[in-house]
Amino acid sequence: MRGSIFQPRPYLLLSHTRLRHVFRSFAKLNTFDPFENESQEGKGGKDAEAEEEPLYLHRSRGQHLLTNQRVLDAIVGKAGVERTDTVLEIGPGTGNLTLTLLHHVRHVIAVEIDQRMIRALNSRASMLGLAHQLTVISGDALKTQFPPFDLCVANIPYGISSPLIAKLLFDQTITPFRNATLLLQKEFASRLLARPGDSAFNRLAVNVQLVAHVQHLMGVSKRDFVPCPKVDSSLVKIVPNSVKPNVDLKEWWAFTRTCFCKKNKTLGAIFRQKKKVLELMKRRSMVRKGGNDECGFVFEDDESEDDGEEGEGVEVKGGEVSEFKEKVLSVLKDGGYEDKRPSKLSIDQFLHLLTMFNNGGIRFHG
Numbered sequence: 001m002r003g004s005i006f007q008p009r010p011y012l013l014l015s016h017t018r019l020r021h022v023f024r025s026f027a028k029l030n031t032f033d034p035f036e037n038e039s040q041e042g043k044g045g046k047d048a049e050a051e052e053e054p055l056y057l058h059r060s061r062g063q064h065l066l067t068n069q070r071v072l073d074a075i076v077g078k079a080g081v082e083r084t085d086t087v088l089e090i091g092p093g094t095g096n097l098t099l100t101l102l103h104h105v106r107h108v109i110a111v112e113i114d115q116r117m118i119r120a121l122n123s124r125a126s127m128l129g130l131a132h133q134l135t136v137i138s139g140d141a142l143k144t145q146f147p148p149f150d151l152c153v154a155n156i157p158y159g160i161s162s163p164l165i166a167k168l169l170f171d172q173t174i175t176p177f178r179n180a181t182l183l184l185q186k187e188f189a190s191r192l193l194a195r196p197g198d199s200a201f202n203r204l205a206v207n208v209q210l211v212a213h214v215q216h217l218m219g220v221s222k223r224d225f226v227p228c229p230k231v232d233s234s235l236v237k238i239v240p241n242s243v244k245p246n247v248d249l250k251e252w253w254a255f256t257r258t259c260f261c262k263k264n265k266t267l268g269a270i271f272r273q274k275k276k277v278l279e280l281m282k283r284r285s286m287v288r289k290g291g292n293d294e295c296g297f298v299f300e301d302d303e304s305e306d307d308g309e310e311g312e313g314v315e316v317k318g319g320e321v322s323e324f325k326e327k328v329l330s331v332l333k334d335g336g337y338e339d340k341r342p343s344k345l346s347i348d349q350f351l352h353l354l355t356m357f358n359n360g361g362i363r364f365h366g
């Protein structure tokens with residue numbers, strides 16, 4: 001099929017011819033041609049079948065293949081891989097990055113959700129004699145238990161960026177690893193890299209930077225992908241801190257969710273809301289009754305603005321509630337945080353404020 005490789009939503013169509021072109025465009029891998037047999041054997045049998053069977057790429061699964069070999073080499077170079085490394089790759093697709101990695105490391109564990117991609121990947125690895133270095137796990141990376149690995153290097157589906165990073169950094173079942181080099185949507189990467197005071201500084205940045213150092217490695221143009229996405233990308237390296245923060249992560253998680261529910265309001269305005277005061281009071285009585293353990297480590301990378309909520313701006317009256325509200329506000333005043341906006345606080349200031357709340361008997365997670 002010639003002309004546009006795209007079909008209207010929901011499918012993007014990558015023709016067999018185009019796929020062949022994509023595979024052949026790898027300078028380093030140009031000894032490999034998955035369609036070689038086809039040209040040699042003519043159009044009969046299996047190959048003719050393949051010719052008629054285009055590979056549909058699903059936008060909903062973030063199937064944008066990185067096809068610029070210079071960029072693929074740069075990713076592997078900047079990831080700091082060593083010969084003895086086992087690398088975890090999320091979303092290998094047809095294997096463009098995987099094959100580049102396999103030339104430099106001992107082993108790649110690739111987690112892929114799409115069976116058609118797995119077939120293409122396995123076939124390419126076998127044809128290059130690299131299959132013994134590759135383990136493919138079929139499934140959703142968010143639901144898969146990752147085996148131990150040294151590094152994570154991946155051009156991930158952008159739709160799972162937040163939960164995947166949360167999993168890598170906060171899932172206690174993952175064995176410590178050196179770093180994760182991930183290709184991310186440029187705007188998402190900016191939020192991850194934002195510092196206090198930057199307009200993009202939000203809960204995602206606070207939570208990630210509590211436990212890791214994030215570094216920008218390079219920009220990648222949308223033109224380096226097939227099909228071309230609407231957005232440019234950035235390669236970032238996330239290096240987990242060797243020293244774990246001295247904080248209850250579930251408590252921290254719930255606290256930052258509260259602080260960033262209205263990023264541009266002052267903490268005084270946020271904690272004055274009737275809804276927030278009542279929530280914290282409810283939490284206190286649950287803690288007294290033995291607590292509640294539900295807490296999913298899932299990032300909302302933008303604050304969940306809950307404008308128009310019940311009680312906003314309403315002066316809370318009456319005994320216990322107003323007493324509790326005063327207690328909350330006095331913690332903010334004592335720490336000098338009442339007039340501060342969450343987007344301007346450093347991680348240390350958040351940790352300090354949380355300690356002050358907890359010392360005052362105010363908890364955010366049961």
Ligand SMILES: C[S@@+](CC[C@H](N)C(=O)[O-])C[C@H]1O[C@@H](n2cnc3c(N)ncnc32)[C@H](O)[C@@H]1O
Nearest residue numbers: 064065066091092093112113114140141155157
């Ligand atoms: C952006 S493509 C990257 C392909 C390849 N790494 C490359 O650079 O050419 C993302 C890949 O992730 C896969 N994928 C999407 N959602 C996934 C999930 N939840 N778990 C594992 N793989 C997923 C898609 O099928 C696709 O192959």
